[in-house]
Amino acid sequence: MGKLPTQKKILREDLKDAPSWVTPLVDTVNSFMETIYQTLNKNVTLSENVACFIKELVYKTPSTYPVMENIEFINQLKTKPIGVQLLQAVDRQTYQPVLTAVYVPWVSNNDSIVISPIVGLAADKTYIIRLLIS
DSSP, rough: OOOOOSSSSSGGGGTSSOOOTTHHHHHEEEHHHHHHOOOOOTTOOOOHHHSOOEEEEEOOTTTTSSSOEEEEEOOSSOOOOEEEEEEEETTTTTTOOOOOOOOOOOETTTTEEEEEOTTOOTOOEEEEEEEEEO
């Protein structure tokens, strides 16, 4: 998709000979077009415009890490998820980002998402893990 068109609405002057019932229709179409134009003008957001949700976890690794229990939570999407992306991983105590490669293995299980032990963290620490599920 290229740049948005410069024409954003239907002008009443372009419909000089139109019957009066066209005015409410044009107003409705113009309102819709303005909303869509504003959204597509660099205002598309994940949370409002894309089928996804963000899940934030307080993730405690035991001393036995990477051996630990899976985490399971409800899929909030209306469809089966196609991806789980790591948005952020920070040490909960210092709020410093994790500097190693972090991988989030997952599977969809009926209406749930099951996260296997997250790879790339340290043992016996607590993290804040932010995920994007789409």
